[in-house]
Amino acid sequence: MMDSDTPQTTSCPSSGDTKRPPSSAWLLLGLAVCFEIAGAIGLRFSEGFSLLLPTVLALGAFTLALYLVSHVMKSLPVSIAYPVWAGGGTAGVALLGVLVLGENMNLLKLTGIVLVFIGVIMINRVSEKTSGC
DSSP: OOOTTSOOOOOOOOTTOOOOOOHHHHHHHHHHHHHHHHHHHHHHHHTTTTSHHHHHHHHHHHHHHHHHHHHHTTTSOHHHHHHHHHHHHHHHHHHHHHHTTOOOOOHHHHHHHHHHHHHHHHHHHHOOOOTTO
């Protein structure tokens, strides 16, 4: 719980500051993407939340993913963290669906996955902000 008497301040770097977020933020973001993918795959096997183990695993994975990405956003701007997390999860689930679950791959699906990756890379390369600024 936050102490209401303590003012909360956000320190934003000057426009010339090129400080990069710690590599641990990127590691946590990668883990958050993995848990997001695991949660989605768990949903696939939960049969509408009617099977206990896949349901518990899916909900646990989603909870961990949200927890990790919330910590990532302390170091990375939301304009980078969320698209990387959501896009990485989307593309990862699509790839696992094809490679592991035997779903069909066609040119349109492949193009969509590639475009998600390109979008995440573009957002990452052009954003210079830090979280909360």
